[in-house]
Amino acid sequence: MKPAAGVCNRWRDHGVLLDVMTTDETCAAADPRDRVLAALAADLDAGFAELYAAYRTVVFSTALRVSGRRADAEDLTAEAFLRAYRALAGYPPARVAGLAPRAWLLTILLNVWRNDRRTVARRPASAPLDAAPDPADPAEPVDRTAERHETGRELAGLLALLPEDQRIAVVLRHVDDLPVAEIAQVLGCPVGTAKSHISRGLSRLRELHATTASSEVPDE
Amino acid sequence: MSEHDIVAGLAGLSAEPPAELLDRIAARWVKVPGPVGELYVASTDAGVAYLRTAASVDDDARRFAAQFRDRVARPLLPGTRPPAGVLPALRGGRPGDLRFDLSAVSGFEREVLEATATIPRGQVRPYAWVAREIGNPKAVRAVGTALRRNPVPILIPCHRVVRSDGATGEYVFGADTKVRLLGGEGVDLPGLADLARQGVHYLASDTTGVVCLPTCANARRITPAHRHGYRTLGQAERAGYRPCRVCRPGAA
Numbered sequence: 519m520k521p522a523a524g525v526c527n528r529w530r531d532h533g534v535l536l537d538v539m540t541t542d543e544t545c546a547a548a549d550p551r552d553r554v555l556a557a558l559a560a561d562l563d564a565g566f567a568e569l570y571a572a573y574r575t576v577v578f579s580t581a582l583r584v585s586g587r588r589a590d591a592e593d594l595t596a597e598a599f600l601r602a603y604r605a606l607a608g609y610p611p612a613r614v615a616g617l618a619p620r621a622w623l624l625t626i627l628l629n630v631w632r633n634d635r636r637t638v639a640r641r642p643a644s645a646p647l648d649a650a651p652d653p654a655d656p657a658e659p660v661d662r663t664a665e666r667h668e669t670g671r672e673l674a675g676l677l678a679l680l681p682e683d684q685r686i687a688v689v690l691r692h693v694d695d696l697p698v699a700e701i702a703q704v705l706g707c708p709v710g711t712a713k714s715h716i717s718r719g720l721s722r723l724r725e726l727h728a729t730t731a732s733s734e735v736p737d738e
Numbered sequence: 739m740s741e742h743d744i745v746a747g748l749a750g751l752s753a754e755p756p757a758e759l760l761d762r763i764a765a766r767w768v769k770v771p772g773p774v775g776e777l778y779v780a781s782t783d784a785g786v787a788y789l790r791t792a793a794s795v796d797d798d799a800r801r802f803a804a805q806f807r808d809r810v811a812r813p814l815l816p817g818t819r820p821p822a823g824v825l826p827a828l829r830g831g832r833p834g835d836l837r838f839d840l841s842a843v844s845g846f847e848r849e850v851l852e853a854t855a856t857i858p859r860g861q862v863r864p865y866a867w868v869a870r871e872i873g874n875p876k877a878v879r880a881v882g883t884a885l886r887r888n889p890v891p892i893l894i895p896c897h898r899v900v901r902s903d904g905a906t907g908e909y910v911f912g913a914d915t916k917v918r919l920l921g922g923e924g925v926d927l928p929g930l931a932d933l934a935r936q937g938v939h940y941l942a943s944d945t946t947g948v949v950c951l952p953t954c955a956n957a958r959r960i961t962p963a964h965r966h967g968y969r970t971l972g973q974a975e976r977a978g979y980r981p982c983r984v985c986r987p988g989a990a
Contacts, residue, residue: 562807563803563807566764566815567764570764574760575755578754578759582751599763669743669750673751674751689751694752720744724741
């Protein structure tokens with residue numbers, strides 16, 4: 519089995535990632551690809567359990583922050599993993615072995631979301647976006663938690679105002695901590711384009727924050 | 739807010755899905771005791787989705803999973819305990835309030851299974867009876883096909899559907915298993931075959947004036963002196979009998 523660090527080096531070989539790469543150790547911890555692929559090769563169902571355990575947080579976080587609604591995020595995550603399983607059931611072993619599971623799952627998720635939105639667009643407008651703050655961390659002092667919540671809630675709301683490509687790129691980069699090359703893979707665009715989506719998205723978030731900071735963000 | 743604050747704020751927006759989300763994706767399997775040896779049972783959050791005898795999958799969980807995948811196309815993980823209601827349903831021979839996930843089943847097949855689920859333990863009905871019950875009396879052959887595709891045999895008792903000529907007919911786990919299941923429920927198969935050989939498919943009682951299918955609880959109560967056999971329902975009706983409301987021998 520190839521060490522997980524090899525995956526990082528593969529990205530680094532593109533020569534464009536040094537500015538965004540973290541250390542090999544954090545990368546090894548963040549990408550359980552080899553373990554998941556070995557489990558899938560041994561047994562599709564047991565391997566699926568590994569796949570879900572390894573990537574449920576990145577898939578759900580992306581679904582939540584891109585769609586903006588918790589109920590939608592649960593539906594999208596369930597549908598994406600189900601489609602992934604059905605695809606895996608039909609793949610020959612060589613195709614499974616060559617998979618980059620995280621980018622692959624996120625691509626499926628975003629396809630499901632786009633298709634879903636096209637369907638929803640034909641129906642009348644639904645409920646407003648959830649601000650979806652995270653539950654409080656008991657270890658954190660109360661005022662820090664409140665402050666972090668305020669920021670999180672506001673940013674979650676502001677993400678919805680970004681153009682689709684920028685929103686996805688910012689979520690993948692800064693919520694999910696994906697390397698830029700992987701983001702480009704998920705978006706199906708050149709690395710330079712992915713970088714520009716990320717930086718434009720961030721500046722837009724800062725502008726939006728500045729304009730809403732004086733006025734109020736409605737709480738619900 | 740600085741760019742640094744925004745980046746730090748975004749990093750805090752990662753979120754865990756609820757623990758129960760996995761059960762909306764994957765089904766769970768368990769092994770339970772049944773009337774013909776152990777059974778593998780798979781269920782989703784909507785209900786029981788698939789059942790196979792251990793014998794039919796060589797008591798191999800992976801073979802069961804492969805069959806489940808072909809039919810239901812969902813991940814299948816080991817479960818900790820059978821879903822509520824499965825063990826009583828198996829012991830009592832009736833589905834009762836047990837919930838089924840029949841999402842992998844066509845509309846026609848679902849109607850066939852729902853009609854079949856009403857056949858009481860220890861009784862049998864002809865394929866043509868099921869076809870009539872679902873309002874499609876000509877679809878006798880299609881009923882047979884639908885029952886062979888029953889994803890939850892035993893729980894939905896397709897073994898209680900037999901041929902009108904007295905033969906027990908085909909079964910998803912083999913004709914022998916069907917005979918064992920019916921024998922275990924106290925169905926008098928040799929007796930039924932005898933009646934069929936004599937051309938008797940309906941039994942009428944001259945004390946109640948009612949005509950039944952031979953295994954109906956009401957038919958089994960008729961004493962020999964008051965029992966009259968008929969080949970067709972029409973003959974019995976012309977002789978003045980009305981069809982039983984329990985077994986509905988001529989359900990339209």
